[in-house]
Amino acid sequence: MITLTRDTFRLAQVFTISRGSRTEAKVLTVTVERGGIAGRGECVPYARYGESLDSVAAQIEGLPAGISRRDLQDALPPGAARNAVDCALWDLEAKRAGKRVWDLAGLPAPQPMVTAFTLSLDDPDRMRAEAAKNAHRPLLKIKLGTADDMHRLAAVRAGAPRSKIIVDANEGWTTEIYADLAPHLERMGVALVEQPLPAGADEALAEIARPIPVCADESCHDRATLADLAGKYDMVNIKLDKTGGLTEALALRDLARAEGYGVMVGCMVGSSLAMAPATLVAQGAAYVDLDGPLLLAEDRDHPLVYDEAGVHPPSAALWG
Numbered sequence: 001m002i003t004l005t006r007d008t009f010r011l012a013q014v015f016t017i018s019r020g021s022r023t024e025a026k027v028l029t030v031t032v033e034r035g036g037i038a039g040r041g042e043c044v045p046y047a048r049y050g051e052s053l054d055s056v057a058a059q060i061e062g063l064p065a066g067i068s069r070r071d072l073q074d075a076l077p078p079g080a081a082r083n084a085v086d087c088a089l090w091d092l093e094a095k096r097a098g099k100r101v102w103d104l105a106g107l108p109a110p111q112p113m114v115t116a117f118t119l120s121l122d123d124p125d126r127m128r129a130e131a132a133k134n135a136h137r138p139l140l141k142i143k144l145g146t147a148d149d150m151h152r153l154a155a156v157r158a159g160a161p162r163s164k165i166i167v168d169a170n171e172g173w174t175t176e177i178y179a180d181l182a183p184h185l186e187r188m189g190v191a192l193v194e195q196p197l198p199a200g201a202d203e204a205l206a207e208i209a210r211p212i213p214v215c216a217d218e219s220c221h222d223r224a225t226l227a228d229l230a231g232k233y234d235m236v237n238i239k240l241d242k243t244g245g246l247t248e249a250l251a252l253r254d255l256a257r258a259e260g261y262g263v264m265v266g267c268m269v270g271s272s273l274a275m276a277p278a279t280l281v282a283q284g285a286a287y288v289d290l291d292g293p294l295l296l297a298e299d300r301d302h303p304l305v306y307d308e309a310g311v312h313p314p315s316a317a318l319w320g
Contacts, residue, residue: 001065002085005029006053007042009271010297016120017143017170019048025269025296028056030084032092034066039092040319041277043084044241044268048218056081069093069247078222078244086245087277087319094320101320102280102313105250110279110313115306116141116166116289124155131159139164141289145172150184157188166287168194171218175204186211192264192287194237195219205232215264215287223252226259235262237289238281246277253281262286269295272303276314279304 009025016022030041045051059081067075069089076082094101102109119130121143134140140163142156149169156165167190173181178196185193192213197205199218215235219225221242229236236256243249253263265282266289267275275290282288290311293299302317314320 001033002060002063002067002088003031003033004057004060004084005031006057007271009299011269011295012297014120015118015269015295016122017145017168019170019172021120022269025271025292026053027270027274028053028060028080028084029273030060030088032085032088034092035096037092037095039088039090039095040273041084041087041089041091041245042270042274043080044270044274045080046241046268049079049242051080056084060085073244073247076244078224078242078248080241082244082248083240084245086247087240090246090277091319094316100316101246101277105246105280107250107280108283110283112307112309112312113279113282113285113288113290114138114310115291116287117291117294118143118168118289119156121145121152124151127152128155128159131156131163135160135163137163139166139287141166141168141291143168143170145169147177149173149177149181153185153188153190165190166192166194166289168217169196171195171198173197175208179208182209182211192235194264202232210234213262215262217266222248223255226252226256226261229261233261235264235286237264237266238285239266239268240274240278240281241268246280249278249281253285264289266290267292271296271300272314273300273319275304275311276319279311279313280320 045056116139118141194215195217213234216233217237220236263285264287305312
């Protein structure tokens with residue numbers, strides 16, 4: 001039996017990117033129950049990819065109750081719906097076998113990893129204050145994506161002079177803006193730029209000098225999208241809500257590395273249940289951005305542990 005619920009988690013503060021703001025995370029929780037044992041998964045439908053709570057729920061409700069994880073890969077396309085069901089099936093398999101998911105997948109036991117902490121798009125003074133508040137964190141990710149981002153970047157650097165910085169434009173720049181900003185990003189010690197140009201309109205990245213690595217986010221979903229990234233990107237950001245679950249995420253990670261891409265593992269704004277499977281994919285990644293629960297005012301029972309070592313793998317009580 002496959003059941004789903006719609007859950008809402010309040011954010012600790014307003015979260016803004018170049019496409020808009022939000023005050024809560026709305027997610028779908030999928031439970032797959034067989035033989036009295038239940039597995040769970042979570043997804044975050046994303047309007048940027050044509051998803052809504054209703055559309056994703058309809059996809060899940062149309063699945064056969066006894067579908068296998070292998071058949072699921074063909075039954076649904078990459079995206080949020082397949083992600084929640086795929087992760088629920090992994091959780092179910094682990095519980096039925098009395099093992100952890102990483103053992104079933106033939107992976108080493110995961111270790112804690114330093115994760116980025118995201119500062120949302122705001123005016124420079126507020127971003128500087130937020131950076132100063134989080135200056136103890138080794139890795140900060142800042143949301144940009146406007147024509148006036150230099151002041152924001154300078155403010156964050158002033159607020160957190162020792163933190164490593166990742167910049168995420170969320171497709172918000174033009175070729176001209178990015179070309180103008182690129183040398184300043186390097187001067188400010190930015191380590192990585194995510195998706196500076198819109199997906200599908202990023203051909204110019206093959207012609208523009210990339211003084212710091214450029215990471216594909218909206219341009220990279222699953223293995224089928226890798227072919228279009230050659231010459232334009234240096235890294236890929238793997239998110240389970242894009243790949244359609246842990247199964248494809250692990251396959252994408254391996255293929256991306258084989259083709260010479262660096263790997264970043266990211267997330268939508270969701271609860272610890274959504275982050276838990278991604279901690280497996282994130283092992284050995286160059287950058288980890290699994291800070292969703294840190295942005296929430298409330299979380300699941302048995303949440304992930306975050307401390308000075310980073311984000312820890314999930315307890316069996318949460319997932320896997």
